[in-house]
Amino acid sequence: MKALSEAAPDAASLNPARHRLYLAQLLQYGLYAQAFTLLLPLLFTLVSILGIADGLEFQAQYLLQANRHSVSETAMLSFILALVNVCALVVLLVGALAREWWLLLVAGVTMLYNLALLFFWQHLASGITLGILCFTLIRARADLPQLRFNPVMRKELRARMRGIRAFVILSIYLSLMSAVAILLYLIFVPQVQATGSVAIGTIGRDLFRGMVALELLLIIFIAPAFTAGSITGERDANTYDLIRMTMIPSPAFIIGKLESAIGYILLLMCATAPLLALAFLFGGVSQLELALSFELVVVTSLLFGAVGMYYSAGAERTLAASVRSYLTNLAFLFAIPLATLLLLRIIETLVGSSTSPVFEAILWYSRDILISLNPFLAALSTQQLLVREGVLTFGQQILASNGAQIPTVAPWISYTLFYLLGSGALVVLTMRRLRYELD
Amino acid sequence: METSIIQSTGLSKRYGKFTAVNELSLHVPAGSIYGFVGPNGAGKTTTMRMLTTLTRPSAGEAWVAxxxxxxxxxxxxRAIGYMPDDFGVYDDLRxxxxxxxxxxxxxxxxxxxxxLVHDLLELVELSHRRDDMVDQLSRGMKQRLSLARTLAHDPRVLILDEPASGLDPRARVEIRELLVSLAGMGKTVFFSTHILADVSEICSHIGIIEAGQLIIQGSMNEIRAELMSHREVIVTLADAASASRAHGILRNAPTVLEAELLPPRGGRHSVLVKSDGDDEAIGALNQRLVNAEVLVLGFTEETRNLEAMFMRITKGIVT
Structure with missing residues (x-):
């Protein structure tokens, strides 16, 4: 029985005050500071528009400069860059609350990204993020050994991969994807036979588009199915009280469940990668597009998984949680494209040389925001921008009213940022719902 | 005065107009095996859930460790190892x-x-099932596995809700033995039950709850002394002759209130003795028989005592 008493963690490490890592606390303050940098570009724009002080404007431009010359471009670019850092800090904070080891990985990538911005683009605001991260990691270095593999994730993945279920889901998923690939191909064959010739790149691209759309659709319905039962399922099985009695913090529980769902979805995606690669046989699709599609699917599964989790925390039964998450999903899938269509009609009818440029810019930006809330619209317009205009990150929109150019962001970037922030917010809301129960 | 490891004052839980637990004041001494006895629906589970912080009390306060x-x-x-009545296990795990x-x-x-896992499995005698799936275990084994789980973080107090319910006799005995050995390791065992035999065999302390109210609590000896005016001993003898001899001797012995010759059962003859004496006086009765060269086959205190006691103090109010 020696190990019994030895293995028991000493009281100090489980003291309620230590329950929340110092690291998480510092990251929370860092997040506030980083959120403040979102204001810098706005301030800069204001200074430029009002032309208050040339010296100040120069200072601000120097701070935010990213090898761009126009005021609006600089402001837009630095706003997005700051938003990326805010996202990174949200992810880091959630990781610290759940004591996840991957926090170090994310911190490393964020630091590299900011270093690159600093050296190649002289974007001085990156220094703020670098400072926050270095300070946090050095001050809270004592907490680093507490980071670990999530026990809930490990348990869930073990249980999920056992037995026939995981195999059946994978088989059904692959059969569906293959069937659609064959169907798409069969649709194109008569076209070729009728016309005698066809741009082979078009076949490849359409095939790819169809497959990614199906993949997104399946993921949107699979991700909540995995997470909607995560808390209600434990309640139903009478295991939830046992978990509640342990020392596991609610973020670790939630993140563990989410990780296991996403882990399985990653497996599904890896399994379908050869099918997507069929598009390469025909050409017309670049590796970049494949990588972007992969990124979009992962981010999508994260948000929709978090939606299922959120409803699971508030529902008594898994069924109720599933119904609620699917209703939310349907709203995302149908309401947003409808709203976008409506907005496009408005733009079509209203916008002309007589509209005010500011109003027009607002309309265009609203369209962009709507597009980057829906996975299909975001994926499609990202590809169109890439193929037609060669725009991967930042582009231009010409205003009909005065012919001026306004800067735009590729939808995949805004989509990723929105969905990451949305997932972070949902995790926090889920934590709040479970606060009394788990903490 | 013993130090209480679980203590509560005025602990109450109300669901709307229904009072599940009413002003409960528990004292569970450190290192004791405390049987929490009551009919179904008396409020045992609600009390345990409040003590484990799983349910918020409507009023009152309690301290654990x-x-x-x-x-x-x-x-x-952190201080508690808790085993609920209807606990689930993850079937997909080993x-x-x-x-x-x-x-x-x-x-x-x-x-x-x-x-740690090795030691725990050894303690609950499941080492040979280490790599089996949990859902292949029998109910008794699952119960033991669950008990091992409650010990994982070396808690000071074990709160066990009906640990022996639904088990076959053998498994019940095994669980009972485990509880005794855990108490031997210095842990306080607080468990609920409606099986009185469990309580009289292993408990050092007992609390009886009915309709949300604690009727009585204390050490087994105190409660026995308080509630039973006399003790009952059954003396088993080989034949009718020695039975009547024993009856004659015991009837006139000091501290004996009454001695009754019981009708023979299964070829055994026995005498029921009611005494108001303490342990020493009861021992002296046995000595007296031995000295008179009466062949005694059995000399046992009647354990149904407790059931009689239980029937007397509970009013049969089941909510």
Whole structure:
């Protein structure tokens, strides 16, 4: 029985005050500071528009400069860059609350990204993020050994991969994807036979588009199915009280469940990668597009998984949680494209040389925001921008009213940022719902 | 005065107009085996859920190992190993993975978990089922596995809700033995039951709850002394002749209130003795028979005592 008493963690490490890592606390303050940098570009724009002080404007431009010359471009670019850092800090904070080891990985990538911005683009605001991260990691270095593999994730993945279920889901998923690939191909064959010739790149691209759309659709319905039962399922099985009695913090529980769902979805995606690669046989699709599609699917599964989790925390039964998450999903899938269509009609009818440029810019930006809330619209317009205009990150929109150019962001970037922030917010809301129960 | 490891004052739980637990004041001494007895629906589970911080009390306060269930909830959970009545197990896990998972949830480092799981399985005698799936275990084994889980973080108090319910006699005895050996390891065992035999065999302390109210609590000896005016001993003898001899001797012995010759059962003859004496006086009765060269086959205190006691003090109010 020696190990019994030895293995028991000493009281100090489980003291309620230590329950929340110092690291998480510092990251929370860092997040506030980083959120403040979102204001810098706005301030800069204001200074430029009002032309208050040339010296100040120069200072601000120097701070935010990213090898761009126009005021609006600089402001837009630095706003997005700051938003990326805010996202990174949200992810880091959630990781610290759940004591996840991957926090170090994310911190490393964020630091590299900011270093690159600093050296190649002289974007001085990156220094703020670098400072926050270095300070946090050095001050809270004592907490680093507490980071670990999530026990809930490990348990869930073990249980999920056992037995026939995981195999059946994978088989059904692959059969569906293959069937659609064959169907798409069969649709194109008569076209070729009728016309005698066809741009082979078009076949490849359409095939790819169809497959990614199906993949997104399946993921949107699979991700909540995995997470909607995560808390209600434990309640139903009478295991939830046992978990509640342990020392596991609610973020670790939630993140563990989410990780296991996403882990399985990653497996599904890896399994379908050869099918997507069929598009390469025909050409017309670049590796970049494949990588972007992969990124979009992962981010999508994260948000929709978090939606299922959120409803699971508030529902008594898994069924109720599933119904609620699917209703939310349907709203995302149908309401947003409808709203976008409506907005496009408005733009079509209203916008002309007589509209005010500011109003027009607002309309265009609203369209962009709507597009980057829906996975299909975001994926499609990202590809169109890439193929037609060669725009991967930042582009231009010409205003009909005065012919001026306004800067735009590729939808995949805004989509990723929105969905990451949305997932972070949902995790926090889920934590709040479970606060009394788990903490 | 013994120090209480679980203590409550005015602990109450109301669901609307229904009062499940009413002004409960528990004292569970450290190191005791405390049987929490009451009919179904008396409020045993609600009380345990309040003590484990799983249910918020409507009123009152309780302390477990010195920590308030309102203010130091994590510390309370840290001090408790809890086994609910209708606990679930993860069917898709192996026995060792199940324990490993809970040990990890208690922040026990990976390097220490392996020997810990080994020791726990040895303690509950499941080492040979280490690599089996949890759902292949019998109910008694699952109960033992669950008990091992409650021990993963070396808690000071075990709160067990009906640990022996639904078990076959053999498994019940095994659980009972485990509880005794855990108390021997210095843990306080607080368990609920409606099986009185469990209580009289292993408990040092007892509390009886009915309709949400604690009717009586204290050490077994105190309660016996308080409630039973006399003790009953059954003396078993080989034949009718020695039975009547024994009857004659015991009838006139000091401290004996009454001696009754029982009708022979299964070829055995026996005498029922009612005495108001203490342990020494009861021992002296046996000595007296031996000195008179009466062949005594059995000399046992009647355990149904407790049932009689229970029937007397509970009013049969079942909510």
């Amino acid at each position: 010195g920590h308030s269930i309102h203010h130091d909830r994590r510390e309370v959970r 026995v060792w993975e199940y324990l490993d998972f809970f040990a990890a949830c208690y922040d026990i480092p990976e390097s220490e978990r392996r020997p």
